[in-house]
Amino acid sequence: MFLRLPPQALLGRQSAARRLGFGVLRPAGIHVVLPPEVARPRIPGVVVHHEVLPVTAPVLVRGVPCVPPAHCAIDLARTVRRADALPVLDAVLRAGLCDMDELLAEVARHQALRGVRQARELVPLADARAECRQESQLRLVLIDGKLPPPEPQIWVTDSTASSVTGSTSAIASGGSVWSTTAFRTSIATGYARS
Structure with a gap:
């Protein structure tokens, strides 16, 4: 596909995020970025974005030129809906492809x-x-609802201080941790708080 694109073309947006290793959004087509002065090619399945900001240091991933991770994450964070933007930012940090200073x-x-x-x-x-x-x-959703920011990845334990295993959803607020798995387990064994 890159053989049909201008030499300045880079994989961008959702496509670059997936290729770089933090693709939490499904791409509709293959997204590429080009400088504004380069004519937009018409190739079925390819979504072309004219990039006003110069890409300072393209990254080569398995032979495919991509925009750098921080650039890609910010492009997505400003162009996708809000509920999809934060997962992109979290994912690029989790993958270790950039840090908070680079995003800022x-x-x-x-x-x-x-x-x-x-x-x-x-x-x-x-x-x-x-x-x-x-x-x-x-x-x-919790932050937008003016609730205290939840603490991700809290270890939830049961009454015997054993770590609760399996799929666990937990929300920490005001010093209390509510775990759906621990709550279901305590109800099943008759130890639910009243």
């Missing part, structure tokens, strides 16, 4: 672009401890 520097580079306000608001909320898209989305 990149969002500053995007200062005049459409959607940068959303990205600027979400970058400080990003957390590498979030393990899935839904966890990031739940955290955002």
Whole structure:
């Protein structure tokens, strides 16, 4: 496919995120970025974005040129819906492809672009401890609801101080931890608090 694209083409947005290892959004087509002065090729299945900001250091991933991780994450954080933007930021941090300082520097580079306000608001909320898209989305719902920010990845124990295993959903608030797995287990064994 890259043989049919101009030499300046880089994999971008959802496609680059997936190739780089933090793809939490399913790409609709193959997303590539080009400088604004390069004509937009018409190739079925390829979504072309003219990139106003120069890509400073393209990354080669298994032979495919991609935008750098921080640049890709901020592009997505400013262009996708809010509920999808935070999972992208969490995922790039979790993958260890950039750190918070790099995200903050990149969002500053995007200062005049459409959607940068959303990205600027979400970058400080990003957390590498979030393990899935839904966890990031739940955290955002709680924060938007003016609740205290939840602590991701809390170890939940039962009354014997044994770690609860299996799929566990937990929300920590005001010193209390509510675990759906521990609660179901305590009800099943007759030890539910009243």
